[in-house]
Amino acid sequence: MSRRYSYSKEEIDFVRSVAPGKYNDEIAALFTEMFGSQVTAGQMKGLKSNHKIKSYVPTRRVTEDDGLFNKEQQEFIKENVKGLLNQDLANLVNEKFDLSITAQQVKAWKNRRHISSGLKGSEGMDPPNKGTKGLYNVGGNKTSFKPGQKPVNYKPVGSERIDSKDGYTLVKVQDNGDWHERWRHKHVVLWEKENGPVPEGHAVLFADQNKQNITLENLILVSRRQLAIINKNDLAFNDAESTKLGLTMADIHLKIGERKRKDEAQ
Template sequence: MPKKIYTKEMIDYLKEITPGRFTEEVTEMFNQKFNMQLTENKIKSLRSNYKIRSGIPASLRGVKANQGKRIFSDEQERFIRKNVQGKSNKDLAELINHTFGLQITIAQIKGWKANHKLSSGLTGYFERGHVPINKGTKGMFNVGGNKTSFKKGQPARNHKPVGTERIDRDGYVIVKVQDDGPWHKRWRPKHKLEWEKVHGKIPPGFVLIFLDGNKQNITMENLKLVTQAQNLQLNRKQWRSEISEATLAGVNLTQIQAKVTKHKKGPTPVPASVSQNKK
């Protein structure tokens, strides 16, 4: 705020009350005297402008500042120092919260101990001669012996028998066909299995499509064998539909388009040198 709003009486009073007092107390006294609502920062700025010093050593100002940041009372600090030995940060935090009704976190108690150079004395290591609870058993966490361990030949709890069907993440129905081998040999798409029962193996370069787009409608009427090039054209031209007849018409269009393209290209020309050699 501009200096001109402060009267000589105000400045003289500020000079009188500042020595030996913290800014908080000076601000309260000044506001009460002149019926104002200045902040501590305003009082600091005013004192700085008029070079008014409190004379309080920096060490005492630091103590005052830290008192406002304390998370524990003197009684609570004495309690912590008495009970810190042999307790983890988690156990100590729970004990403090239970005793004083606080909500201190593990991070807070850890930081407080570090700032006050306190240690629990715990090293985190087992003492010499300590017997592990899983001694004599297989597995690091196999506590209590091998009574529940898997035996050789025992099926897993989530084992699925051959013939089990499920829906994969792409929406296809897949069937378990065998127990051994890699995943893609143990599980196969059901629509391919059903097609191969009637028509045999799917030739290389061909794929099966669902005419109505429903991957779970596995009937011979809904399955159509097309080339990979036709499948690509169906996707590019957006000739697929939920109506089977419409998708089938799209397949026919791809066949017509392929014949037209082939006709436009015509027969492959024979180089003149090859033609003369034949003569």
């Protein structure tokens, strides 16, 4: 259900902190994730206008698929799009070119170029090659895999690589499942091995901000609310002790905010 009441100072401050460089629908998604309250892009636009918050983004939106693929990758997609669901095609592209493309990005790229998989409806149906290995092509093709044969670009479980988008180290944890199930952030895997699954609404933070210093001693579990305060007030530092102090300060900010809301409600 959409919001119909005024926003708290904490919510306004959160929007102010995440707004630069983001469009209203992106801000709305972050707001919903942060506070669990569904809002629309239009409501975020109104909030920003009322509180003089700017995003400083171009009038013409640069879509997520602009420049997403190079020429070789585009040709590969066109050659193999037939009979594949968007997720299957994204998995294939990621395996072939060592990328981190999502099904939604593939869908957007196809739609803008009027490229179809040939599947009916919203591509929710099983592809013609379900249950087979290799690419769909009536009569087979040179890229189809024989039973037990692995593609030349196959990476075994335990392989690691650096995500070119954010610099995090990814580790392959299994051969089956979607791309995000096969590849996970190494620091999260390490933390969970010692502590169990990361609780909902939380994240694992590098204490010294060095994404390559993947040790248990350098990992801190923080809530999304704590993380928002840390990012807003620049409380993450290049040494672990200072960041831990910043986390304590973030907790103080949150408690002050809670006290103010209680006072306002009385």
